[in-house]
Amino acid sequence: MTLGAPTRAWTHRHLLDVDTLSREDIERVLDLAEEMREARETRAHRSLLDLETVALAFYEPSTRTRVSFELAAKALGATVVDLAVERSSAGKGESLVDTLRTLRRVGATIVVLRHASSGAPYLAARETDLSIVNGGDGVHAHPTQALLDALTLREALGTLEGRLLAIVGDVAHSRVARSNIHALTKLGARVRVGGPSAWVSGFEDWPGVQVATSLPAALEGADAVMTLRVQSERGAVAGVGSLADYVRDWRLDEERMALASPGAPILHPGPTNEGVELTAALANGQRSRIGRQVEHGVTVRMAVLALVAGVA
Amino acid sequence: MIDAGFGRLTDPPASLLLGGVRVLDPSAGTDEVRDVGIVDGRLADPATVPAGAPRIDGHGLIAAPGFCDLHTHLREPGDAAAETVASGAQAAARGGYTTVCAMPNTDPPIDSPDRVRSLLDAGRDAACRVRVIGSVTVGREGMAVADLEAMAAAGASGFSDDGASVPSADTAVQALRALAGLDRPLVEHAEDADLAGGGVMRAGRTASELGLAGWPAEAEVAVVERDLALAAETGARVHLTHLSCAASLEAIRRAKADGVRVTCDVTPHHLAMAETWIAGDRAFSWDEPRRDATLAFDPMCRVNPPLTTREDAAALLAGIVDGTIDAIATDHAPHPAERKLVPFDQAAPGLIGLETALSLGLAAVEAGALPLAALVAALSSRPAAIIGEARGLVVGDVADLVVFDPSARWRVDRPTLASASTNTPLLGMTLPGVVRLTIADGRVTYRA
Numbered sequence: 001m002t003l004g005a006p007t008r009a010w011t012h013r014h015l016l017d018v019d020t021l022s023r024e025d026i027e028r029v030l031d032l033a034e035e036m037r038e039a040r041e042t043r044a045h046r047s048l049l050d051l052e053t054v055a056l057a058f059y060e061p062s063t064r065t066r067v068s069f070e071l072a073a074k075a076l077g078a079t080v081v082d083l084a085v086e087r088s089s090a091g092k093g094e095s096l097v098d099t100l101r102t103l104r105r106v107g108a109t110i111v112v113l114r115h116a117s118s119g120a121p122y123l124a125a126r127e128t129d130l131s132i133v134n135g136g137d138g139v140h141a142h143p144t145q146a147l148l149d150a151l152t153l154r155e156a157l158g159t160l161e162g163r164l165l166a167i168v169g170d171v172a173h174s175r176v177a178r179s180n181i182h183a184l185t186k187l188g189a190r191v192r193v194g195g196p197s198a199w200v201s202g203f204e205d206w207p208g209v210q211v212a213t214s215l216p217a218a219l220e221g222a223d224a225v226m227t228l229r230v231q232s233e234r235g236a237v238a239g240v241g242s243l244a245d246y247v248r249d250w251r252l253d254e255e256r257m258a259l260a261s262p263g264a265p266i267l268h269p270g271p272t273n274e275g276v277e278l279t280a281a282l283a284n285g286q287r288s289r290i291g292r293q294v295e296h297g298v299t300v301r302m303a304v305l306a307l308v309a310g311v312a
Numbered sequence: 313m314i315d316a317g318f319g320r321l322t323d324p325p326a327s328l329l330l331g332g333v334r335v336l337d338p339s340a341g342t343d344e345v346r347d348v349g350i351v352d353g354r355l356a357d358p359a360t361v362p363a364g365a366p367r368i369d370g371h372g373l374i375a376a377p378g379f380c381d382l383h384t385h386l387r388e389p390g391d392a393a394a395e396t397v398a399s400g401a402q403a404a405a406r407g408g409y410t411t412v413c414a415m416p417n418t419d420p421p422i423d424s425p426d427r428v429r430s431l432l433d434a435g436r437d438a439a440c441r442v443r444v445i446g447s448v449t450v451g452r453e454g455m456a457v458a459d460l461e462a463m464a465a466a467g468a469s470g471f472s473d474d475g476a477s478v479p480s481a482d483t484a485v486q487a488l489r490a491l492a493g494l495d496r497p498l499v500e501h502a503e504d505a506d507l508a509g510g511g512v513m514r515a516g517r518t519a520s521e522l523g524l525a526g527w528p529a530e531a532e533v534a535v536v537e538r539d540l541a542l543a544a545e546t547g548a549r550v551h552l553t554h555l556s557c558a559a560s561l562e563a564i565r566r567a568k569a570d571g572v573r574v575t576c577d578v579t580p581h582h583l584a585m586a587e588t589w590i591a592g593d594r595a596f597s598w599d600e601p602r603r604d605a606t607l608a609f610d611p612m613c614r615v616n617p618p619l620t621t622r623e624d625a626a627a628l629l630a631g632i633v634d635g636t637i638d639a640i641a642t643d644h645a646p647h648p649a650e651r652k653l654v655p656f657d658q659a660a661p662g663l664i665g666l667e668t669a670l671s672l673g674l675a676a677v678e679a680g681a682l683p684l685a686a687l688v689a690a691l692s693s694r695p696a697a698i699i700g701e702a703r704g705l706v707v708g709d710v711a712d713l714v715v716f717d718p719s720a721r722w723r724v725d726r727p728t729l730a731s732a733s734t735n736t737p738l739l740g741m742t743l744p745g746v747v748r749l750t751i752a753d754g755r756v757t758y759r760a
Contacts, residue, residue, distance in 0.1 A: 016605070017605075019605065020605045095650070095653065095654060096654065096655065097653050097654070115655065117655030117656065117657050117658060118522055118523040118524050118609065118655075118656065118657065119522065119524070119608060119609025119655055119656045119657075120609075120655040122606070122608050122609040122610075123609065123611070123653075123654070123655055123656075125606065126606065126607075127653065137523075138523050138524075138657075139523035140522055140523030140524075141523070172520070175523060178521070178523060202516075202517070202519070202520030202526075203520060205517045205520075206517075206520075206521070
């Protein structure tokens with residue numbers, strides 16, 4: 001079976017982050033994801049991964065990432081096992097490497113790993129012979145989220161070349177932001193990160209990245225806006241005052257969005273905090289691509305699983 | 313005499329002739345090719361070496377005073393899975409060391425005269441002389457100052473709460489007042505725990521990129537500045553160990569000029585490996601970075617203080633050249649595999665260093681970043697002076713020396729290492745510098 005029209009071979013056995021992908025690699029994922037949308041309806045690739053066993057090892061809670069990986073793997077015919085960490089040996093203090101080696105022994109071939117420690121998937125890739133897909137590691141990377149965001153933006157804007165994307169919120173503690181910066185700059189976009197200074201510090205030296213410390217400065221002329229989840233569960237509100245201060249200074253609404261390019265789309269990695277990162281009217285309005293992101297979540301992950309398995 | 317392998321300090325004294333070796337003796341300022349004779353464990357006129365004694369061809373080799381490590385974790389008592397006095401001393405001998413200073417953060421800590429004596433005894437038949445650094449505070453808890461005078465009388469060479477600073481200035485002053493009359497240094501691990509704030513790598517661009525909690529340079533500099541002020545105030549000696557920041561070095565440079573009794577050391581890894589190693593770089597700090605992303609987040613690169621910036625590494629090298637830094641000390645920190653086979657932020661900090669220190673130094677020499685004479689002095693005579701010992705290659709002295717091939721290469725592989733642990737990011741790399749012979753206290757302790 002031939003999928004897509006690769007200009008050069010996919011060489012990555014793991015997807016640990018976007019930074020080691022070339023622009024062609026990223027475009028290949030996005031193109032394949034678009035094919036998968038149609039194939040998913042016709043069930044054209046329902047046995048593509050029938051030799052693979054995909055284990056979902058989520059050491060942090062997740063709904064949309066875990067469910068979309070599960071649906072993606074099943075749509076391609078893989079056997080899927082969900083390592084329920086709280087009910088497994090991992091919950092009894094077994095080390096990550098030991099747990100993954102056990103999964104390999106019982107037949108898993110691909111592991112989707114989410115872990116609170118930045119870099120955990122790199123350890124997994126080095127110390128096991130599993131194919132590792134990073135489902136989010138600490139505050140480091142969330143490559144499939146960045147790829148689905150890139151697909152959503154490409155669909156909305158036609159191209160990312162020369163476009164200006166604003167990422168607003170707690171950038172410093174966001175793995176979504178980091179992976180998006182890598183993906184979008186590789187696709188030719190410029191990225192501006194905006195947030196209270198404690199939330200954007202450390203990004204001044206990133207190539208291709210501008211830093212804004214007020215919402216108007218962040219939004220001015222942006223072709224698209226991504227607002228990040230305010231993660232109070234990670235203590236992220238600390239250092240920027242109260243949640244009310246954040247809402248007053250940084251919440252997106254229709255009036256503030258007038259500073260951005262006309263009709264600039266809005267993205268959010270979800271789940272949203274109702275009325276905190278953006279108004280309900282914006283979240284549910286014309287500009288919002290939030291639902292589209294969720295839909296792309298499955299097809300992008302289908303593409304990623306097929307590519308790391310070497311069948312696309 | 314052994315043909316190859318390890319000897320002990322309790323072996324019979326050696327007699328041998330080293331022919332045509334380049335003798336580098338920093339204390340005498342000499343660098344010459346000549347024969348070196350050893351008779352019954354003492355340096356002797358080559359003509360007096362007995363006819364039947366072994367002859368070693370020294371062409372292409374360098375003989376230097378035996379190395380002295382001011383900062384070694386032998387993990388005894390309490391953590392034999394990581395290292396023992398016996399295994400650590402063999403690692404030292406293989407690295408050219410004839411003396412190591414065992415750090416007291418063991419389980420239980422070395423905080424009493426009995427424990428000092430017990431550790432000294434454990435080293436008497438090892439492959440390397442073991443000196444003991446005692447705890448500054450009882451139980452190494454940072455509260456009550458231990459009986460430093462009694463530990464000094466039992467043989468402690470210095471005092472440290474290594475793993476942490478003496479936490480409060482008040483406790484540090486009490487310790488320094490006690491030390492002022494003992495002529496033993498306070499060996500300080502400079503780290504303000506509040507400022508360090510749980511950081512796992514140097515704060516900055518690379519930490520931001522990797523999403524790892526940052527450890528700001530001020531965490532070290534604040535304690536360095538405090539201790540310099542307290543040393544000036546009390547007149548006691550302070551030795552600042554494993555410096556990692558250019559700003560610390562600047563402060564020490566000023567204090568030395570003002571006559572404060574301060575000495576300091578830097579580790580081979582802070583000289584050679586910049587923080588970019590955590591992102592997968594495997595080029596030395598003096599070379600252009602060469603990044604392999606698959607090596608990112610290697611727990612072997614987690615160490616405290618964290619690996620430094622390339623700029624700070626360059627400043628530290630310059631500090632050895634200009635003499636502000638007195639010594640290279642390994643902070644040899646063995647850990648069994650399971651403490652490193654975890655995500656980066658959960659890994660135990662530290663790496664082994666006794667067997668690779670000379671090689672990293674020689675790599676810097678080859679790159680033109682460090683003069684050979686400065687390297688040898690920083691490994692041998694200068695650290696020995698800090699614990700009150702002389703090192704030289706003068707006829708009549710007890711033989712205490714290392715003979716190494718500076719251009720031979722070796723690959724750092726687990727089976728080649730004598731340490732009981734193999735935690736180093738250098739595994740798999742090929743390095744210059746092979747030790748051929750180590751003689752400690754007149755005995756051959758290692759030969760290859």
